[in-house]
Amino acid sequence: MNNKNRFIIFSTVIIVLIIVSFSSLIVTANTKVSETIVRENESNNIENPSKKFNDIIENRKVRILIDPGHNAATKGALGYLGYEYYMNLRVARELAKILSEDNRFEYFLSREGAYYSRPIKEYMTNNYEELLGIYNTKVKGEERTGNLTRYQTLELYAIRHYAIDNNFDLLLSIHFDYMPYISRRNKTSGFHVIVSPYNKEFPASMQVAYKLSERMQEKYKISPIIGHDRVLPNNVWKFYDKEELINNAISLRGLIVIGDAFENAYNKEEIKKDVPSVLIESGFIHEWKFESNRAVKELANQMYLALVDVYTTK
Template identity: 25%
Template sequence: MLKKIFVIFLLAINVVFAITIKHADHKDFYRVVLQTEKPVKFSLEQFSKNIISVKIKEKSNKVNKRIIKNRYIKSLDVLYSRNSTEFIFETTRKIKDYKVHTLKNPYRIVIDFYKKTLKPVKTYSYKDDPIYQIIVQYEKKQKTYIPSSRKKIIVIDPGHGGRDPGAMANGLIEKHVNLKIAKRLKKILEQDPRFKVYLTRYTDRYVGLYERTVIAVRKKADLFISIHCNSSPTHSESGTYVYTLNLRGAKSKLARLVEQRENKAVIRYVKVSANPLVNRIVADLAISTTMTEGRNFAYYLRKHLRKVTVFRDIDSANFAVLKTPGIPSVLIETLYLTDKHDARLLKEEKFIDQFAHSVYNAIVDYFYRE
């Protein structure tokens, strides 16, 4: 008997669209059923050896959820956007194999997580021919010498939003300034055909820190830039700072203060094993690119931003929003809202444009330097 554990979503038009989640533990597999009131389009994606997402292309404004916790499902996160609702399952053990199918009356998406790897049916394929394999390996080798024409994917993260306004001072609200700078940078980047750009939010809405990093991973970003504005209780600080990830925490007192202000939630490490030591080693390896390349990109930001602003320093801190495994990531504290001169600049269209162009020049320099 499937156990009912989940309930209801509200659409913007005040019509209830219910999604019920059921689950059951069988001998050879663990079953999760997402039951909807009507057929829906959906997609599956496996992020790691024990994280899988089911994305339903159906609008929702709010999800009232309860988290599944049992011997097999460690956690369930629900991410919702303008046109979809996504369920991210984290299993307690490595996903050996899974199958998905649908049922009608009522419409159900059925996912079976198998406890053992399914034995594939052996069929002959020309791809098994050793001569074919030699040709494939040769072609791969040749392609390594050909520059990739793929567009660089940039994810820009306007900090705060919705119920989280960020800092407020001198007639400015941080969430609005962050979004304005992000949109300007996006517009400039999109004029260059070498880049594809996404924002983590396009309007004044709240986006969780975990969701922001998932967006970057899902989009297969080549670079992640989080835009913020700074604040000081003494009103004595000014200028621009860039922060990169440091898992040991902030090095300086100022970095610790900023870290405490930005980290209102904690993102989980990518887990691949029941052994916590293995998880820590894998997490450190997976995130080394984020730290090392993030720092390299920060140097290019300093080179170009100091032409248009008072660039103070590059520092590192344990920001949740920068924990994007394998993606170079930085957090830019544009200027201080609490400083009158900085606030005056943030109100000027000319400065916003100059600042965004400088970040664009740093991106070009980072990817296409000779």
């Protein structure tokens, strides 16, 4: 083999080695970048939810709109404890009292008596056309259920949009559940929390729901009928792990006061702010244990502890 051929072979080997080395550097660099992105995502996923709200605590009070579900017109369920709207108000008042003693929070009650407060009524009057537009929106495959009148429906939309437009940090709607079968009432107790996937603050709403469920489970059972709750369409549910949510006492539903399909369709062409929202079925209206003031205070206190968990740091 002459020197010329040796030189060609040697040169070829050198070029191949250079290409291989360069490729290895690129792969290594890409791997490191990918690992960094994964770590950042993992960090974001496990971050303490309360950190998100640090700026709220440092700069101003956390604003909670407490909605005692129903009123003297709609009443809600009826059971051993009386009408639901009355029990909802008892719990809401106790929660408001606890919050009033913590200078990190401020609250507003959507009603302090039998009917909705003056600010809610004024908001409904001043924004009637928009609220009516939401009410009149049609959604394929969806129908308004229940026996609410148009006026009563608009009242609920007014509560929700009052919370949005007045920059509340959370809308908490308090309710009691109902078991229609008398023979099952003695064996039926517990709570569950409802979040709407139509709410644009869904992640923040879920953070509150998980903490609320966690604190409630310290004292109360999870409702045995949560799995039979009116479910969302399959094209919505398919994005969530229903079993995991139910095991954590969380149900997904579109409801007027926390966000529904009709409002979502009405606003689909518009990017609009929202308010984190949860609805809690605190127990069952037939559960006699909630008759005493002490039991109502304990129930409200568990809700308060959940709010502290979410909106403050230890």
